[in-house]
Amino acid sequence: MTIPAEKRRWLMVAVIFVAIVFNYVDRQIVSILKPTLKETFSLGDDGYAFIVNMFTVCYAAMYPLAGWLVDRFGAGKVMLYGVIAWSLACIGGGVSRTVGQFAFFRGLLGMAEPTNFPAQLKVVSVWFPGKLRATANSLCVAGSSIGAIIAPPLVAWLALTFDWHMVFFVCGALGLVIAVLWALVYRSPPEHIRAETGASGSSTNxxxxxxxxxxxxxxxxxxxxxxxxxxxxxxxxxxxxxxxxxxxxxxxxxxxxxxxxxxxxxxxxxxxxxxxxxxxxxxxxxxxxxxxxxxxxxxxxxxxxxxxxxxxxxxxxxxxxxxxxxxxxxxxxxxxxxxxxxxxxxxxxxxxxxxxxxxxxxxxxxxxxxxxxxxxxxxxxxxxxxxxxxxxxxxxxxxxxxxxxxxxxxxxxxxxxx
Missing domain, CATH: 1.20.1250.20 (MFS general substrate transporter like domains)
Incomplete structure (x- = not known):
């Protein structure tokens, strides 16, 4: 069944919202599980800071490159591969047995997660006209705060019901589901949408x-x-x-x-x-x-x-x-x-x-x-x-x-x- 473009763009907003929710859940897992991880890997505060900095440095360094990749290869591809990469990185954290392995996967998570926001803005820019653009953008990015709200109870419940490894497995698996949804929903905008948003003809070049x-x-x-x-x-x-x-x-x-x-x-x-x-x-x-x-x-x-x-x-x-x-x-x-x-x-x-x-x-x-x-x-x-x-x-x-x-x-x- 063909989905009308005017409905498809709101479906894309919904998938982006969910992606950003779990983008934030994935990055908060370590802070919520801090005592458990310090005990598991025999870390002091300096070792924990090293793990946090691996994510932060990779995240900050990758952000500008992620924007260039979106402009160069398109929002659909970059966001798809970005979600897959950060989901696999999250699962990798769950299978890690040494602090070096764990730090590596947190760095990979930091490199993959910045792809989300430039891709999201690109989608909003080419799919929504000025009279809807700010609303669509805010509904997408609202996932960041929602992720911050649901992360503590979700992570705590999974860790207490199962163990800390399961937190990473479940969140990573949910990310892969989101990637599938994105592949099914995302399309380049048709010409009448491009004309509405000012992205028609050669203007995008x-x-x-x-x-x-x-x-x-x-x-x-x-x-x-x-x-x-x-x-x-x-x-x-x-x-x-x-x-x-x-x-x-x-x-x-x-x-x-x-x-x-x-x-x-x-x-x-x-x-x-x-x-x-x-x-x-x-x-x-x-x-x-x-x-x-x-x-x-x-x-x-x-x-x-x-x-x-x-x-x-x-x-x-x-x-x-x-x-x-x-x-x-x-x-x-x-x-x-x-x-x-x-x-x-x-x-x-x-x-x-x-x-x-x-x-x-x-x-x-x-x-x-x-x-x-x-x-x-x-x-x-x-x-x-x-x-x-x-x-x-x-x-x-x-x-x-x-x-x-x-x-x-x-x-x-x-x-x-x-």
Whole structure:
């Protein structure tokens, strides 16, 4: 049975969403099973850090290359092979018997997982017009927070019911099922969809070379935005649970019961603000301007970070960080759409890959600074710095981001068509 293109694109969104959910589950397995793995492999904290860094370094290094691969070979193939590779890497972690083997498969996981996000953005760019693009993108990427929510109970249940090896086997097998679904669902868009999204004719062949991309003002703007704004979200991921225990007085069990709330609110907020920006486009606003207006409106909530050390209880902290997390996710979701609006379709995956690497670098540096200075400067100074990051990113958004088109485009339009 032939599936109409308008329905097929939403099926692709659904498969991408599930893929991103398990993308995040797979990467979180190690942190959830940390005590078990340290005991199994006789690791100290330095050995555990080595395993984590194997994933992180490979992930950050592969992100820009993954974007180039998507632009060069297409989203369908790169995402298919990427999902297969990270699923096999996950299974490899389950069969590992030495720390060297385990670290190797975590590095392979780090190399395979970045293929997902550039491929996802490419699919959204060529299958969805501006009036639907931000909504479709947010529904895809919402899988990241959902993965963060379901990973702890899923991993804990599998490990306690069976053993830690089974966690890797089950998650890897689910990844292979997702790969099959993707192979069945993905197709290149038909011509009427390409015309709707602006990807028809020879326009998909027009773009910057890799070297030319680095001469565009908007690329540097995107890199600065991700470098500055991503650390706030990473703080929510890696520091909030500990802060709730150390400063707000919650027990570990209470963090497990309530710590997921900001991430659920973040997903709902990210999808809602994306839908709002699409609504602005449907009302006649130019797409890139609509994204800028929405992101600026959410950045207004950034200064609320300053209040964190002064709220009276853990409940207030959760509410405050739910708002901050929703702002962060809105930026993470829609900055990808800004890339699609500002750059030729041929380059969107490459730009996102480069930006993802810079965002990870910013988070690594910020986390290092927080770890070194939280006790020295005090939490209030850290939160004061965080309060400024998204407003600064909004200024960069308006001053540096614009539609970027190769100089040869106008000349190519004058050339005869064969």
């Amino acid at each position: 027009r773009g910057f070379t890799w070297a030319q991309l680095w001469t565009t003002r908007s690329l540097w703007g995107i890199l600065l935005i991700r470098f500055i704004s991503d650390p706030v979200w990473y703080f929510c991921l890696f520091w909030l649970p500990g802060y709730l225990q150390e400063e707000s007085g919650l027990t570990l069990a209470q963090v497990g019961m309530f710590g997921w709330i900001p991430f659920l609110v973040a997903d709902l907020g990210g999808v809602g603000t994306s839908a709002w920006s699409d609504r602005l486009v449907r009302r006649g606003m130019q797409p890139l301007r609509a994204r800028k207006v929405m992101l600026t409106a959410t950045a207004v909530f950034g200064p609320l970070c300053v209040l964190t050390p002064y709220v009276p209880n853990a409940g207030s902290t959760l509410v405050l960080f739910a708002i901050i997390a929703a702002m962060c996710i809105s930026w993470l979701f829609t900055v990808s759409v800004v890339v699609a609006e500002a750059f030729p379709i041929k380059n969107v995956a490459s730009v996102l890959g480069i930006a993802g690497g810079f965002g990870a670098l910013g988070a690594v540096l910020f986390n290092y600074v927080v770890g070194q200075l939280m006790g020295t400067l005090g939490a209030d100074k850290i939160f004061m710095a965080m309060a400024l990051l998204h407003p600064i990113a909004a200024v960069i958004l308006w001053t540096m981001i614009r539609p970027e088109r190769p100089a040869i485009t106008a000349q190519m339009d004058l050339e005869p068509r064969e």
